Amino acid sequence: MFEGLLEGIGMEPAAKETEDSVLFQSFWDIPTSLKCPVVGLGISDEEGRRILKKCGRRIKALAPWEVHRDIMEEVGSGTAVARRVDAVLKRKFADALDKVKALPEKELLPLLKAAIANGEAAEALYCVAMRKNLAVDVLVSVVGEAHMMGHTTATDLLEARKKEVKSAGKVKELTESLDTERRERRRLGRELQAMADEVRELRQALSKQAEASVVAPEVRSEPKAASVDSDALRQERDKRKERERERDALVRESRKIEREKRKLKIRILELESENKALGDEVMSLAIGRPAPSFGSLPCEGRGCSTCPEMETCSRRILMVGGLSRMEPHYRRVAEAKGLGFEYHDGTMSGGRKCLEKQVSRCDMVVCPVTCNSHNACRSVKKLCSKHNKEIRFLPTSSISALTGVLLDMPA
Known part of the structure; x- marks a missing residue:
């Protein structure tokens, strides 16, 4: 009943474990059904390309799945590629191998299940696969866990793709919102400039009005002839009061415009802060993680x-x-x-x-x-x-x- 799972394996009775020594086998000697998941989890695309390149292969035009395929074609025996893969995995997971030496065989499967649940299946699967003379039931369970982990990973990948599509839609919405905010900021800037011009004109008019009010007392301070008509004096007083009312109205209008100007400046600062936050959020969604600030870039920000x-x-x-x-x-x-x-x-x-x-x-x-x-x-x-x-x-x-x-x- 285990022929399909254990194809190509020369099964022997499980060796008795001792506390002093647990022997491990070479990578090309592990069960065929475990080589693919071990390579897929333990050898990154960059490491696989490096291994193939050192073995004289052309890797520039290879897709990631082609790199994985070329490695798997060479690990059936002790080829140069298989030996390099074995060396890389032993160097990467040396500490993990030391930790599981003393574990009895019955604890290997619970260890693998716990590692898969914690998202750390690579080193656990490698350590279990490298053990010599595993019992048939333990080996079948390990192969089954690795097989089902592949299904779970594919399901998670498809869900991640769905989330990516939704994130792309959200990026588009945020980009449109950012463009709207920028247009609003430009509009407020034009209004602020118009109000600033109006304030300048009002100040100029107020300055002219003040100069006119200074000239008027000088004229009135001159000696007046006894024959000045009282109606002329009354008209002069009325004109002076009218000018004072106009000046007060101009002062009130100027203060009102100054208040509006301060409010617009505050609003512009708020919009700039919102624009920066929206820009960071758009960048985070675009690259799939929080966007780095300009001051935190590599090479001291240069x-x-x-x-x-x-x-x-x-x-x-x-x-x-x-x-x-x-x-x-x-x-x-x-x-x-x-x-x-x-x-x-x-x-x-x-x-x-x-x-x-x-x-x-x-x-x-x-x-x-x-x-x-x-x-x-x-x-x-x-x-x-x-x-x-x-x-x-x-x-x-x-x-x-x-x-x-x-x-x-x-x-």
Whole structure:
């Protein structure tokens, strides 16, 4: 009844365990049905590519599943690839192997179940699979747990994809809301400027009114002839009172406008704070984790284009085209992924020499087909072919389009 699960295994009676020594086998000798999950959990895509490269394989055009396939084709016996995989796993999980040496066989399955429940199944599955001479019932249970863990992982992955789609919709809504807030801020700025101009005009009128009120007493202080008509004096007093009322009205209006101006300044500060929060939330949703601040970027916050260690950076991406004002946000997305970033706005008036230098020192080039020149698109395509660089054309110049490309690029 165990032929399907234990295919290719030479079963022997379980060895009696002692407290002094528990023997482990080489990776290529473990049951065939456990090799795939152990490699999938224990060997990352980057480590698998490194192993294949050291064994003389071409890995540049391989997808992650192709890397996994090539490794699995070589671990049936003690090949160079299998020995390197064995060495990497033993080095990575050495501490875990030491901890489970003294465990009796009956405790291995509960250990694996507890590790799967805690999300730490990689080292537990490896330690159990490496034990020699496991009893048939224990080995079948281990294979069954590994098999069902794959189903659970696939279900969780599909649920995560659904959440990702919902998050993309939320990003779109937040982006639209951010654009609305920006338009509102610009409108309030125009209103504030108009009110400032009005206040300036009122102050000028108030200053002229004050000068006129100073001249009036001087005229009245001059000696008056006895024959001055009383009606003229009354009219003068009435004019003076009218001017005073106009001045008081201007003062009240000026104070009212000053209050409105202060309120608008406070509102603008609030909108700027809300815009920053919305921008951070959009960036967090786009890259799938909290966005790093500009002051917390690697290399002491310096941009990659000015970093003295730029030439020794392991992974670097060049973006040609897009919105120039969005360059800081493009950079934050790339550096949050752990990548170096360079930018070229797509202007070819300076020739291809500068662009060619940037292409030659980058690992991948992304080129939005919108917000870009046809000459830049053609030139970067030829340069990537010349220098054997990977190029990705983006349908838009949005942050989400750039993020989608970087998700498939190992850091």
